Amino acid sequence: MLYAFELSGEHEQLPAAEALACLETVGLEFVTHAFFEQCLVVDIRGRKETVEEILRGRVTERLAMTHHILKVVGITESRPEEILRFAENFDPEDFIREGESFVVRAKRIGKHVDYPCEPLEKKIGGYIYRKGFRAKLKAPDVSFRLILSERTVFGVLLSSVDRSDYEARTPQNKPFFHPGVLMPRVARALVNIARTKAGDLFLDPFCGTGGILVEAGLLKARVLGIDAQEKLVLGARINLKAFGADYVLLEGDACRVPLKAETVDAVVTDPPYGRSAAILAESLEKLYAGAFMEIYRVLKPGGLAVVVSDKPAYEYGEKAGLEVLDIYAQRVHRSLTRTITVFRKLR
Numbered sequence: 001m002l003y004a005f006e007l008s009g010e011h012e013q014l015p016a017a018e019a020l021a022c023l024e025t026v027g028l029e030f031v032t033h034a035f036f037e038q039c040l041v042v043d044i045r046g047r048k049e050t051v052e053e054i055l056r057g058r059v060t061e062r063l064a065m066t067h068h069i070l071k072v073v074g075i076t077e078s079r080p081e082e083i084l085r086f087a088e089n090f091d092p093e094d095f096i097r098e099g100e101s102f103v104v105r106a107k108r109i110g111k112h113v114d115y116p117c118e119p120l121e122k123k124i125g126g127y128i129y130r131k132g133f134r135a136k137l138k139a140p141d142v143s144f145r146l147i148l149s150e151r152t153v154f155g156v157l158l159s160s161v162d163r164s165d166y167e168a169r170t171p172q173n174k175p176f177f178h179p180g181v182l183m184p185r186v187a188r189a190l191v192n193i194a195r196t197k198a199g200d201l202f203l204d205p206f207c208g209t210g211g212i213l214v215e216a217g218l219l220k221a222r223v224l225g226i227d228a229q230e231k232l233v234l235g236a237r238i239n240l241k242a243f244g245a246d247y248v249l250l251e252g253d254a255c256r257v258p259l260k261a262e263t264v265d266a267v268v269t270d271p272p273y274g275r276s277a278a279i280l281a282e283s284l285e286k287l288y289a290g291a292f293m294e295i296y297r298v299l300k301p302g303g304l305a306v307v308v309s310d311k312p313a314y315e316y317g318e319k320a321g322l323e324v325l326d327i328y329a330q331r332v333h334r335s336l337t338r339t340i341t342v343f344r345k346l347r
C-alpha cells in the first residue's frame with residue numbers, strides 16, 4: 001500500500017529523512033516510491049490494519065517535521081484537468097463507508113501550480129457527493145487531501161502531527177532558559193534520524209540546557225547528558241524533570257565520558273561553535289577531536305551519531321573511525337548555516 005507524508009517546508013531534506021528513519025525505527029518494511037517537494041510517498045508492506053495502526057500511533061507521535069500522513073488514493077499530473085479526471089473516476093467506496101461524511105482539502109506546494117485550490121476542492125467534493133456521500137466541512141468522518149506538488153498526490157487523511165506540542169516546548173517556554181539552543185522540532189527530527197528507541201541509552205555529551213535530551217526522553221530513551229558548566233547541568237536537570245525524563249546528568253568533559261566502550265545506542269549533540277558558547281578545552285580543534293574519539297568509543301557498533309556544527313565536522317568523525325552517512329546544511333540566519341552530519345559506527 002502507498003502512504004504519503006505531507007512534509008513541512010522548513011528544510012528540503014530533513015523532514016523526509018526523519019520520516020524514513022521513523023518507519024525504520026518502528027520496524028515497518030518499506031521502499032520509497034516517490035519524493036516530491038514536501039511530499040514523500042512510501043510503499044509499505046504488511047497487513048493494512050497493522051500498518052495503519054502503527055502509522056497513526058507510534059509514527060505520528062514521534063514525528064516533528066511532518067504535517068499529515070495520508071493513505072494514497074492515486075498520483076496524477078498536477079494539471080487541473082488531469083486531477084479532475086482522476087477524481088471523477090475513482091471509487092470513493094474504497095475509502096469511505098456508507099453514511100459517513102467527508103471533506104476535500106487541497107494544499108499547493110511551492111510554485112508547482114498557479115491555480116487556486118478552492119474550485120478544485122468544490123468540484124471534487126461534488127463528484128463524491130453525487131456518488132451518495134454527505135459533505136461536512138467541520139469534523140467529517142473522512143478527509144480527502146490533495147498535495148499539489150511536482151505531481152499531485154490524492155489521498156485520505158490517516159493522521160496529523162500535533163506540532164503545537166513543539167511550540168509549547170520552545171526554549172523560552174521551558175522552566176530553565178539559556179540562549180543558543182536548537183528548536184525542539186529540529187532536536188526531535190535529529191533524535192529520530194539517530195533511530196532512537198524506547199529503552200535506548202542516549203548520549204548528548206554537550207547537553208547545555210538539555211533541549212536534545214528532552215526530545216529523546218519523551219521517546220522514552222534513558223538519557224545521559226554531560227556539560228562543562230555547572231549552571232547548565234543544574235538547568236538541564238530542571239528541564240528534564242519538568243518533562244518526566246529518565247535521565248542522568250554530569251558536570252564533565254565531552255573528551256572524557258565516564259562510560260564503558262560500546263554502551264550507547266545513539267548520540268545527538270550540538271557542540272559549541274566557538275562563537276558565544278563557552279568551551280572547556282585548549283582549542284575548538286582539540287575539543288572536536290577528543291569528543292569524536294569518545295563518541296566512537298562509547299557507541300555500540302551500528303549505532304548512529306548526529307552532530308550539529310557551524311563548520312564541516314565529517315573529518316573529525318572519520319578520523320575517529322566513524323562512517324559518514326549524510327550531511328545536511330541548515331540555514332539559521334545570514335551569518336549562521338549549521339552543518340548536520342550523520343555518522344555510523346560500523347559493525
Ligand SMILES: C[S@@+](CC[C@H](N)C(=O)[O-])C[C@H]1O[C@@H](n2cnc3c(N)ncnc32)[C@H](O)[C@@H]1O
Binds near residue numbers: 205206
Ligand atoms: C551549543 S551548546 C549546547 C546547547 C544544547 N543543545 C542545549 O539544548 O542547551 C554547547 C555546550 O557545550 C558545553 N561545553 C563546552 N565545552 C565542553 C566540554 N569540554 N565538555 C562538555 N561540554 C562542553 C557548553 O557549556 C555548552 O553548554
